[in-house]
Amino acid sequence: MKVKSCLAATTIFASIAGGVFSVPAPAFAAKTELVLGAAAADIGSLDPHFANNTSDRTVVGWIFGGLVRFAPGSANPETIEPDLAERWESSEDKLSWTFHLRQGVQWQAGYGDVTADDVVFSLNKTKDPKRSAFSGDYTAFKTIEAIDPHTVKITLSRQVPSLLGLLTNYAGGFIISKKAYEERGEDFKRNPVGFGPFSVQSVTPGQAVTLVANETYFRGKPQITKVTYRFLPNNAARDLAFDAGELDAEAGVQDQQWVQRITRNPAVIVDAFQPVELALLHINVTKPPFNDIRVRRALAYAVDVPGIVKFIGPVVGQAPQSVIPSSNLGFTENAGVLKHDPAKAKALLKEAGFPDGLSVTMIASQLPGMASVMQVIQAQVAESGITLNLQPVEHASWHQMIRKDLSPIVYYGAARFPVADYYLTQFYHSASAIGQPGQVTNFSHCSVADKQIEAARTETDTSKQIELWQEAQKLIVSNVCAIPIIETRTVWAHRNTVDWGYKFEGSMSLGPQITEKTRIKGQ
Known part of the structure; x- marks a missing residue:
């Protein structure tokens, strides 16, 4: 059972020299750490171009970004908006696209500015079947060129139904640090570098992935300082941890009985998206x-x-x-x-x-x-x-x-x-x-x-x-x-103290997007 308490101040009365005074107690610090329960036994790969199971996709969505992105809380292609690219244009036949990158966007872990070379490297990697699980979606990419440090030109061999869709914060569209990938090699799968709102602190196999806020995130420093993504593949065990207050949010079960049971607690909200x-x-x-x-x-x-x-x-x-x-x-x-x-x-x-x-x-x-x-x-x-x-x-x-x-x-x-x-x-x-x-x-x-x-x-x-x-x-x-x-x-459940920072109607990462606006409201 969750007990909610609010204490503004404690008054202590004392008699000193016939006087009475009150001493206010220190205010509680706002909670800034978020714990989520995943319906998975472990992480697979945090190289976003190989993250093809649900739990992996959810985590890489917090670490990386794309040239463009789905608006937070949406899986509707009509809401695609600028991310690393601040603007773009295409030829009339839609075979040539030019993307203009934001300047000053920083990689995590001190890897410097995100440049056009990183974009070229990432997209060439994602179209390579040896280095990506999503290469089949990029067969129409004829050339990817860095025109200057902040301009990328993509030329297609044929028209595709949604070029922007292939460049979003989803599957093969994620942009990675060329330098970090080359330096870290195989270790990149567990110790990746992106420009998203959170970076990986540690991976404990079979237990959890811990992430910390990226204080240089270009949209602003996240209000959440730490995210713990616990692996709880057993539905009953995950529900018990959630009921006990160990989790702020959990992956749900696509079952009406589960929805009815979990929402008996009025402080619980189910996100069906x-x-x-x-x-x-x-x-x-x-x-x-x-x-x-x-x-x-x-x-x-x-x-x-x-x-x-x-x-x-x-x-x-x-x-x-x-x-x-x-x-x-x-x-x-x-x-x-x-x-x-x-x-x-x-x-x-x-x-x-x-x-x-x-x-x-x-x-x-x-x-x-x-x-x-x-x-x-x-x-x-x-x-x-x-x-x-x-x-x-x-x-x-x-x-x-x-x-x-x-x-x-x-x-x-x-x-x-x-x-x-x-x-x-x-x-x-x-x-x-x-x-x-x-x-x-x-x-x-x-x-x-x-x-x-x-x-x-x-x-x-x-x-x-x-x-x-x-x-x-x-x-x-x-x-x-x-x-x-x-x-x-897809369904998740969260406590009503969690404010995702957007209206949660969709997520291509199949889990909540934790952004710079996500916060935990006062207890």
């Missing part, structure tokens, strides 16, 4: 019986999405309106997703030659969250005459099996960079179909929107580009390549 993860039933349109669109539509009518949202809970989940996440630039809520209608499902099955219903075997992950949703879907579609025989397998094996086309239906949830091209390309372009040389995650073997997806990539008019993305979504929905099931948000 973007980017949303969209889960869909991907249907292989090339295999019987689903090569018949009537059967695909029947399955879509048989699924009760509002029922799944109720099962997940409205704080964590919401009903999807398209085949890409609602947090994506280019999303349309008017894609034409079919609504639950068992009668129409039965009629379509009968018309397709299945008057007595349909039985299908599907490989299903044993991961608890995924397994429970599939069991709900299994019960729902049975009411329309569809018997879904779930074949449960261990999660890692499931990943391997679905990438060999061993299941006619694949339940898959994912978030991508929130620009429509990424999701559309990976899940619905024929070049990404399973079995193709460039296979990614097109389990549906969908190809109906290839023309629109490709045209949008080279469209320089933003409004026309969005129209193409929206047209692609409508084509995919009408062909029932996939059935949208649930959108889920």
